[in-house]
Amino acid sequence: MSRDLSALVPRLREICSDRGVLTDEAERRTYESDGLDYHAVIPGVVVLPETTDQVVAVIRLCVEHNVPVVPRGSGTGLSAGALPNADGVLLVTSRMRRIREIDVDNQRAVVEPGVLNLDVTRAAAPHGLYYAPDPSSQQVCSVGGNVAENSGGAHCLKYGFTVHHVTGLEIVTPTGELVQLGGKSVESPGLDLIGTFVGSEGTLGVATAITVRLERTPERVRTLLAAFDSLDAGGTAVTSIISAGVLPSAIEMMDALSIEAAEQAVQCNYPPGAEAVLIVELDGPASDVDAQFDQVSTLCREAGAFEIHTAADAQERARIWKGRKSAFAAMGRISPAYIVQDGVVPRTALPEVLGRIAELSATTGIRVANVFHAGDGNLHPLVLFDNADPEAAERAGDVSAAILDLCIEHGGSITGEHGVGVDKVCHMPAMFTPDDLATMDDVRRAVDPHGIANPEKLLPTPRLCGERPSVRTGEHPLVAEGKAELF
Amino acid sequence: MSRDLSALVPRLREICSDRGVLTDEAERRTYESDGLDYHAVIPGVVVLPETTDQVVAVIRLCVEHNVPVVPRGSGTGLSAGALPNADGVLLVTSRMRRIREIDVDNQRAVVEPGVLNLDVTRAAAPHGLYYAPDPSSQQVCSVGGNVAENSGGAHCLKYGFTVHHVTGLEIVTPTGELVQLGGKSVESPGLDLIGTFVGSEGTLGVATAITVRLERTPERVRTLLAAFDSLDAGGTAVTSIISAGVLPSAIEMMDALSIEAAEQAVQCNYPPGAEAVLIVELDGPASDVDAQFDQVSTLCREAGAFEIHTAADAQERARIWKGRKSAFAAMGRISPAYIVQDGVVPRTALPEVLGRIAELSATTGIRVANVFHAGDGNLHPLVLFDNADPEAAERAGDVSAAILDLCIEHGGSITGEHGVGVDKVCHMPAMFTPDDLATMDDVRRAVDPHGIANPEKLLPTPRLCGERPSVRTGEHPLVAEGKAELF
Numbered sequence: 001m002s003r004d005l006s007a008l009v010p011r012l013r014e015i016c017s018d019r020g021v022l023t024d025e026a027e028r029r030t031y032e033s034d035g036l037d038y039h040a041v042i043p044g045v046v047v048l049p050e051t052t053d054q055v056v057a058v059i060r061l062c063v064e065h066n067v068p069v070v071p072r073g074s075g076t077g078l079s080a081g082a083l084p085n086a087d088g089v090l091l092v093t094s095r096m097r098r099i100r101e102i103d104v105d106n107q108r109a110v111v112e113p114g115v116l117n118l119d120v121t122r123a124a125a126p127h128g129l130y131y132a133p134d135p136s137s138q139q140v141c142s143v144g145g146n147v148a149e150n151s152g153g154a155h156c157l158k159y160g161f162t163v164h165h166v167t168g169l170e171i172v173t174p175t176g177e178l179v180q181l182g183g184k185s186v187e188s189p190g191l192d193l194i195g196t197f198v199g200s201e202g203t204l205g206v207a208t209a210i211t212v213r214l215e216r217t218p219e220r221v222r223t224l225l226a227a228f229d230s231l232d233a234g235g236t237a238v239t240s241i242i243s244a245g246v247l248p249s250a251i252e253m254m255d256a257l258s259i260e261a262a263e264q265a266v267q268c269n270y271p272p273g274a275e276a277v278l279i280v281e282l283d284g285p286a287s288d289v290d291a292q293f294d295q296v297s298t299l300c301r302e303a304g305a306f307e308i309h310t311a312a313d314a315q316e317r318a319r320i321w322k323g324r325k326s327a328f329a330a331m332g333r334i335s336p337a338y339i340v341q342d343g344v345v346p347r348t349a350l351p352e353v354l355g356r357i358a359e360l361s362a363t364t365g366i367r368v369a370n371v372f373h374a375g376d377g378n379l380h381p382l383v384l385f386d387n388a389d390p391e392a393a394e395r396a397g398d399v400s401a402a403i404l405d406l407c408i409e410h411g412g413s414i415t416g417e418h419g420v421g422v423d424k425v426c427h428m429p430a431m432f433t434p435d436d437l438a439t440m441d442d443v444r445r446a447v448d449p450h451g452i453a454n455p456e457k458l459l460p461t462p463r464l465c466g467e468r469p470s471v472r473t474g475e476h477p478l479v480a481e482g483k484a485e486l487f
Numbered sequence: 488m489s490r491d492l493s494a495l496v497p498r499l500r501e502i503c504s505d506r507g508v509l510t511d512e513a514e515r516r517t518y519e520s521d522g523l524d525y526h527a528v529i530p531g532v533v534v535l536p537e538t539t540d541q542v543v544a545v546i547r548l549c550v551e552h553n554v555p556v557v558p559r560g561s562g563t564g565l566s567a568g569a570l571p572n573a574d575g576v577l578l579v580t581s582r583m584r585r586i587r588e589i590d591v592d593n594q595r596a597v598v599e600p601g602v603l604n605l606d607v608t609r610a611a612a613p614h615g616l617y618y619a620p621d622p623s624s625q626q627v628c629s630v631g632g633n634v635a636e637n638s639g640g641a642h643c644l645k646y647g648f649t650v651h652h653v654t655g656l657e658i659v660t661p662t663g664e665l666v667q668l669g670g671k672s673v674e675s676p677g678l679d680l681i682g683t684f685v686g687s688e689g690t691l692g693v694a695t696a697i698t699v700r701l702e703r704t705p706e707r708v709r710t711l712l713a714a715f716d717s718l719d720a721g722g723t724a725v726t727s728i729i730s731a732g733v734l735p736s737a738i739e740m741m742d743a744l745s746i747e748a749a750e751q752a753v754q755c756n757y758p759p760g761a762e763a764v765l766i767v768e769l770d771g772p773a774s775d776v777d778a779q780f781d782q783v784s785t786l787c788r789e790a791g792a793f794e795i796h797t798a799a800d801a802q803e804r805a806r807i808w809k810g811r812k813s814a815f816a817a818m819g820r821i822s823p824a825y826i827v828q829d830g831v832v833p834r835t836a837l838p839e840v841l842g843r844i845a846e847l848s849a850t851t852g853i854r855v856a857n858v859f860h861a862g863d864g865n866l867h868p869l870v871l872f873d874n875a876d877p878e879a880a881e882r883a884g885d886v887s888a889a890i891l892d893l894c895i896e897h898g899g900s901i902t903g904e905h906g907v908g909v910d911k912v913c914h915m916p917a918m919f920t921p922d923d924l925a926t927m928d929d930v931r932r933a934v935d936p937h938g939i940a941n942p943e944k945l946l947p948t949p950r951l952c953g954e955r956p957s958v959r960t961g962e963h964p965l966v967a968e969g970k971a972e973l974f
Contacts (some may be wrong), residue, residue: 106834177926179922180919183898185898185899186831186865187865189906191927191931193926195682376673378674411672417674432677436668440678440680443678443933444678446929
């Protein structure tokens, strides 16, 4: 712990009590990284407030001492957005876990930031309601973290991202003011700062209460898995489903390499010989879902599906999803190390971009497995390499960066749902002009004039990034540190 | 024209040519107000740029001369958000009317700000697509104005507001920078300023291109009108429809006084003797709509509907909507003057708030007609008075203000879709704490450090509002000027 923080700790203990302040190195080390664990820094001090008042007091203290404060939820993020500062405060919201209200009539829940995503649905389910955003980590990730990252999930094609479900926020700004944004109403006058706060990755303060919209549990959910002998054929099926005016709740695609890994890891029994599988899920009123489900099956066959499995019950549905949901972790079965990339392209650019990724893979000898939310063009290429070979690790880093460039070239984005954090901060200038970035920075500095809220994340600085993205110049932390098992 | 602007005009003519700059008083007077015409100021000079470059040059010139600039679309707003400054520039976007692109495959349109709302749908319709936000003024209002006000419409219950349909913005900031926010992708990294820009009422700059999502034209649309012998019975029907999990595209309610006015104005042939009518519209796949339509009819009967009309074709559908859409203007038939109010309450608070409005009306002797988007709790009370009686005008202003207080008390908002502008700026402190407002103001000043973009709108200042809302202290412009025919 740095000298500066020694003065702070007794006052933090007054605010959060002894059990709410961790200074022991072994305890602090638990929090050295989030889900992107090749970025790691032991935090100066960890605080675990239990009330909004404590958050206000902690942040005011940080302002007073000019100490950086990094907010953290469950720590499942994949862009090192919760990477601590060695001389700063890590503010962990996991003890703020009260569901303040389930307002059945107005279909709203008011929850504290540490509440787990799935627990919102668990609390709402007895009333026939659920919370729609469903990141794969929904059993362990927190709603506060979802707000910070504007998390998506397999079903965001139909239901949108976290920002589309938050109607109100109680936040503590980086100057220590308690501010209410929005509420339960659909619309709020003045500047709508909810959209800006959601996805601001902890740079605009800490949400201490979140009001979310609850959806009616759909009358029917149906799931199918279709196998194709090429990615292109799968892509054609996606296009024809969307063009037919069907809006599935999810359309997920996996290529041969992802299928191979998933098969080895969880024996998901996808049709042998498939070069691509498509998982399509429909939900809504029974009559509607049944009619559209038949239509989707027909469109898949017309696009060349050689086998279609339809889930007869919840158990079969879970089996179909198992392969997809385990796909990232399964990569360990076919490669010693891998990078999970996250980029977006307009849906119509998918075939072109997938072709270019295949070319990149062929010319570099670096294998790339593809898992993606096909409906909204959100790619998750998994770049495989042997970490025993430093040269291969460097090439993998280059391929991973080149994929982001492809996304930008095709009018897309450097992140679909994993965020910028530390990991992609130096890619921001490839996507935005200096004026675009300056406008974001103006807003950030207006809310955080002292620059203490999650500094050096989200927006690039010359000190961090120089003139070119660091990945491109070989300074990528992965390459530099040669770290291996990423997930 | 003030002396300061004389120096500006030749340079404005260089930028926008002679036809793009209006200095003649008669021409300027055309722009003295928007739809809320009891606020009127003749603008110092009017410019009508045709390109983004011209907008950039005009705003940089305004910065250089420290001259306020007020953006205006079609001028149909109802909160005086486009009220000009006598010594400022009114920047009218109506000549920026190019539809830059209809991207059918990605379901996006890129339009300039002066494009009329309905023209987006007209351009998209041949491709089976349409633009969902539909303010009543959609034949004449502009997409740029919709962005400024975050406009809603009868169908925003199901489809959301303008902010839910904008995925990209090209804006010129109040410092004259051209900035791109978002794009065609569903998600954009960094601070998401789209949500803040949409609804910022011209205080954060001018949008010069807007990328909007297009929806598939629904396979079926069905509309019914149900008549009830009390507002409460109508309210019960709304609750039971929503509780049944049906999400109509629109649920509109009108009370006896509104029906009387509409009947006199457009002979809409609503069932005689109705104390309330409910218009319910469903859209979507045919099978789904047909099943739910029967369910809605049954629920209305169970709630006590004594007569139900169902539209057999587009013509009958139009006839049902005619009474609702003409309701505001129809008030002239039953009252010499009236104020259109716009407030929101959580849906479940509707019966209570309607009861309190009826009490207010009884105790003050001021009649109030109620027309509202019942599904999302957006009230449009029409406060009727005789403008020949100054004392009645004052009481009407008080009733109108008291209705907003009721909305706030019940956890709602002072505006649902008409915006704050000049008209409600002094109500903001009743809804937000000083810290809430200061946070908004920090963001505004960060983007507009010179304070030239639509000054004195949206956020209150002590100079404007003193310590209490001006309406409450009798300084309401309506009362002060005694103006009469408002709409």
